């Protein structure tokens with residue numbers, strides 16, 4: 345049994361407000377007309393909805409959604425500077441520039457892989473990136489069905505460097521967003537090892553990630569001492585400094601713990617933040633909601649557990 349967290353997160357904010365930016369987003373009566381969603385063929389091409397397709401490419405597609413969308417800064421705009429266009433495809437359209445930004449390391453590969461799909465379909469680059477991420481996640485058992493909008497305007501200029509991750513995100517939202525690291529691995533953090541997962545079940549959208557990041561770190565799975573890496577608790581598993589810190593920071597530790605064993609929360613909170621993330625910088629009134637095209641993921645598999653050989657004494661509980 346897990347020690348139950350006493351933490352309660354507030355319910356998602358009013359859906360009429362974009363959770364990332366301090367400005368209202370008017371809701372519209374969304375058209376749910378599949379006739380506007382010419383994506384069925386594309387969906388079959390990108391993935392066939394099988395849960396064993398929760399592959400490295402699916403993970404990378406999901407990561408790409410964040411790195412495209414989060415590059416938008418109201419602070420820069422307030423200074424009269426271009427602050428990035430959010431979910432505008434700039435990471436792929438200006439890949440030569442943006443994939444060289446340090447936090448975007450390794451994303452050049454998925455950008456290249458997506459290019460032929462984009463070329464074959466009449467979708468904006470911005471739409472494709474978010475759609476591919478939603479489809480990628482849907483291949484992972486236990487994932488939520490993620491929003492898929494169409495009609496985004498593509499970027500005409502690259503985002504400035506320094507916006508990923510955008511430091512203005514509210515701490516609790518960061519926890520919700522980081523649920524994505526339940527289906528994730530690092531290819532470029534440790535130059536000697538590629539594909540080191542962040543939890544023991546990277547093919548499942550479950551809450552193991554929230555357990556295992558709370559365990560006391562004792563080892564490096566590879567060379568160790570790399571920028572952004574701290575000791576993990578399990579052989580073959582890598583831990584990001586950022587995940588480690590957010591799991592323990594007094595502003596976020598309680599929220600982090602509240603995800604353990606709460607599959608519904610791991611689905612709903614990410615579904616909620618992804619909706620807003622995926623349309624950052626775009627006018628929702630100009631978009632068509634094609635979420636119905638995204639397959640409903642397979643139900644979760646397994647139970648949250650302490651990894652073999654680890655018991656309560658290995659848990660670092662912070663409040």
Ligand code: HEM
Pocket residue numbers: 400403404406407409410449450509518521522524525527528529530531532533534572584586
């Ligand atoms: C505080 C914010 C975040 C930080 C610092 C962060 C950092 C990282 C890093 C360093 C990696 C490893 C990259 C590599 O070496 O290949 C990674 C992987 C990943 N991230 Fe994040 N991330 C953040 C937020 C997010 C969000 C919001 C999402 C989802 C929308 C996300 C999805 C992923 C996925 C799916 C992977 C695995 C990619 C793969 O397996 O190739 N991350 N992240």
